[in-house]
Amino acid sequence: MRRHITGFSNPTVKHLRSLRDKKHRRRAGEFLVEGLRLLEDARASGRVPSLLVMAEGRAPHALLARLEEEVEAAGGEIVVTTPDILSKITGKENPQAVAGVFGEWDTGLARLDRGAAPIWLVAQDLRDPGNLGTMLRTGDAVGAGGLILIDDCADPFSAEAVRASMGAVFTQGLARARWSEFVEWLRAGEGQLVAASLRDAVPYRGAAYRAPCFILVGNESRGLPAAYEAECDLRVTMTMRGRADSLNAAVAGAVLAYEVLAALEG
Amino acid sequence: MRRHITGFSNPTVKHLRSLRDKKHRRRAGEFLVEGLRLLEDARASGRVPSLLVMAEGRAPHALLARLEEEVEAAGGEIVVTTPDILSKITGKENPQAVAGVFGEWDTGLARLDRGAAPIWLVAQDLRDPGNLGTMLRTGDAVGAGGLILIDDCADPFSAEAVRASMGAVFTQGLARARWSEFVEWLRAGEGQLVAASLRDAVPYRGAAYRAPCFILVGNESRGLPAAYEAECDLRVTMTMRGRADSLNAAVAGAVLAYEVLAALEG
Numbered sequence: 001m002r003r004h005i006t007g008f009s010n011p012t013v014k015h016l017r018s019l020r021d022k023k024h025r026r027r028a029g030e031f032l033v034e035g036l037r038l039l040e041d042a043r044a045s046g047r048v049p050s051l052l053v054m055a056e057g058r059a060p061h062a063l064l065a066r067l068e069e070e071v072e073a074a075g076g077e078i079v080v081t082t083p084d085i086l087s088k089i090t091g092k093e094n095p096q097a098v099a100g101v102f103g104e105w106d107t108g109l110a111r112l113d114r115g116a117a118p119i120w121l122v123a124q125d126l127r128d129p130g131n132l133g134t135m136l137r138t139g140d141a142v143g144a145g146g147l148i149l150i151d152d153c154a155d156p157f158s159a160e161a162v163r164a165s166m167g168a169v170f171t172q173g174l175a176r177a178r179w180s181e182f183v184e185w186l187r188a189g190e191g192q193l194v195a196a197s198l199r200d201a202v203p204y205r206g207a208a209y210r211a212p213c214f215i216l217v218g219n220e221s222r223g224l225p226a227a228y229e230a231e232c233d234l235r236v237t238m239t240m241r242g243r244a245d246s247l248n249a250a251v252a253g254a255v256l257a258y259e260v261l262a263a264l265e266g
Numbered sequence: 267m268r269r270h271i272t273g274f275s276n277p278t279v280k281h282l283r284s285l286r287d288k289k290h291r292r293r294a295g296e297f298l299v300e301g302l303r304l305l306e307d308a309r310a311s312g313r314v315p316s317l318l319v320m321a322e323g324r325a326p327h328a329l330l331a332r333l334e335e336e337v338e339a340a341g342g343e344i345v346v347t348t349p350d351i352l353s354k355i356t357g358k359e360n361p362q363a364v365a366g367v368f369g370e371w372d373t374g375l376a377r378l379d380r381g382a383a384p385i386w387l388v389a390q391d392l393r394d395p396g397n398l399g400t401m402l403r404t405g406d407a408v409g410a411g412g413l414i415l416i417d418d419c420a421d422p423f424s425a426e427a428v429r430a431s432m433g434a435v436f437t438q439g440l441a442r443a444r445w446s447e448f449v450e451w452l453r454a455g456e457g458q459l460v461a462a463s464l465r466d467a468v469p470y471r472g473a474a475y476r477a478p479c480f481i482l483v484g485n486e487s488r489g490l491p492a493a494y495e496a497e498c499d500l501r502v503t504m505t506m507r508g509r510a511d512s513l514n515a516a517v518a519g520a521v522l523a524y525e526v527l528a529a530l531e532g
Contacts, residue, residue, distance in 0.1 A: 041509075044509075134517060137514055137517075138513060138517055140507075140508030140509055140510055141508050141510060143508060164514070167510070168508070168509075205528055238524075239407075239408070240407050241406075241407065241408055241527070242406030242407050242408075242437070243307075243406055244403065244407060244432055247403065247404060248400045248430070248520075251403075251404055251516060251520040254513070254520060254521055255521055255524045258524075258525075262505075
């Protein structure tokens with residue numbers, strides 16, 4: 001059954017709007033996904049929103065109708081509102097015509113099966129949600145198992161990260177851990193930890209990668225702490241022909257991931 | 267001589283603030299660069315701002331003092347103002363302590379010397395200024411000659427693009443052209459045009475790249491028009507192991523650029 005909301009001060013509107021804020025997302029354990037395309041990606045991965053909010057007065061859409069049915073079948077809520085209120089919820093002048101609320105899932109390391117994929121991406125203190133989402137998208141492309149977020153990274157459930165991931169947030173594994181916790185988990189099984197580095201490193205091209213290979217990327221401004229680099233099994237240097245000595249973090253991770261993929265597939 | 271500005275409605279403040287807007291930048295032929303690090307990058311490339319605006323009450327800084335001298339020697343203007351006004355100018359709550367105004371330069375194709383570098387990046391309809399800046403940064407890293415912007419790309423002189431370029435906007439060649447103009451220029455000399463494509467393509471790894479190699483990347487949502495792909499001398503496919511069939515535009519350009527660099531250096 002559809003519930004119509006026409007008031008800006010409606011508590012549901014306030015709640016949905018609050019999900020733009022990291023603190024509120026964490027407290028509620030929920031996040032908001034905008035747009036039919038991302039909602040379809042979620043659906044394809046078996047995730048159905050607990051609440052669907054749609055702008056009224058839109059032409060019927062087959063995919064949206066099916067999604068609405070699935071949400072209702074799963075006991076979820078359907079909310080219809082004005083374009084203005086949807087604008088207020090999403091914070092966008094021209095919002096997508098639909099958004100859905102999902103419960104955040106467990107991002108503990110224990111849920112990852114390292115044997116399930118030859119490549120894993122690991123980001124430390126990655127602050128830009130666009131970079132984070134881009135790494136998830138790259139992980140999908142190279143057939144990675146997922147992305148492990150170390151220390152104080154951006155929120156993978158923010159609208160910007162979800163959008164930049166192009167839906168990969170629903171398909172890639174996702175874990176969050178402190179560095180010590182991650183190292184303990186990593187060393188309890190198979191796994192090669194690799195980082196791009198300027199110290200004591202071999203050329204990234206033709207290096208001895210082996211699966212499961214964990215590709216570690218550091219903070220956008222500071223790179224990796226020296227102690228983290230020292231923990232790596234392999235340090236590789238990317239070719240740098242210019243004035244600068246580093247690449248964008250998501251770019252560095254991608255160039256390295258494609259190199260590892262080619263090496264492992266021989 | 268330093269000029270002190272304490273009023274929000276001062277015409278210089280209004281002018282500087284207007285440079286955040288693309289339309290005003292184009293009309294004035296000027297853009298604003300924030301932060302000493304980027305200003306130092308500009309200086310290293312021989313570019314001195316026509317106006318330097320600094321927050322008052324900061325501790326002296328040797329690099330900033332030298333920059334100030336150079337601006338004055340070149341007949342430029344030094345403006346000192348309050349942190350609040352600098353905040354208003356840059357639109358940031360915690361702005362950098364200094365910003366500089368530069369004249370935009372000629373971005374005609376005729377200025378590029380294609381023989382000067384083995385790799386050139388070409389972006390078509392690239393809308394995200396962060397992606398654009400990241401491509402400039404990657405271009406610097408692979409020793410590219412520059413970035414050619416085709417059709418309706420983001421503004422390379424926007425604050426976001428300049429910041430994402432990490433200063434490479436000052437060192438990489440930069441041109442803007444319509445597609446037909448670019449193709450005419452390209453075909454008037456040596457040059458291989460390469461694009462990542464799903465149509466009639468060979469694997470990107472081990473493809474027959476040759477210098478000067480022009481790597482063409484398309485719009486973030488739509489990719490390249492079919493006619494543009496058809497014009498390419500070489501179409502290559504990136505490995506895609508996941509659900510999606512594309513990478514982030516700046517990531518695709520970087521993975522390809524590193525592959526071309528490795529191939530050309532043999």
